[in-house]
Amino acid sequence: MFEIELRDAGTVVVEGRLDAAQAVKAQTFLDQVAGQCVLDLEKLEYISSAGLGVLLKTHKRLMGSGSGIKLINVNHHIHDIFRYSGFDKLFEIVPMRG
């Protein structure tokens, strides 16, 4: 299961498993986003390199126009993936509280 949608105050909420089977859906959605993008990952259970590719491509596009992606409510496991991938140096990341 994977869902992505725009919520209040321009925050994009991502839920479920962002794997290779769902990467096209995520990319298609994020290709429509302009300006600063806050991605709420509280309910993201899993991400693979296909999902990381979607985030990287979108972040590079938005950074080209002076904005970018901020990742919030990142759980411990996904934060590890970001750290191993060096994404913690590329994105502003706010870990999940508690």
Added chain:
Amino acid sequence: MKQKFKRNFEELQNIVTMTEVLFREEGLPPGLRNVVDLATEELFVNMVTYNTETDADILIQMTPHTHGVEVSLTDYDVERFDPTGAGPIDVDAPLDERTPGGLGLYLVLKMVDSIHYEYRNRQSTITFIVDRK
């Protein structure tokens, strides 16, 4: 536990279900699930993406191992490609130099406890182990 999967990404959900069943039935540590899922997906996707000369299913076997799980993926009618020799990724590179290519195998090698590649009679088998640290 072993199961064959078609060569398409839609099978990922069925692979996750197989892993769920194994972890539940064998009482394996839930904390290992994400690493097992990640490594299995990356290796499966790699086989589907780069071996396009066959329609043969990919065989996945999962077995409890000491304090974790051993997973093997077997691909048929394939050229030799040893993922354990995948080149390094510069994870410290600035954004404009970063591309997602190669990140999957890099993560697999970083996160599993051991990995082994065997190639014989045009058949590739990759076996990895994830253990409780």
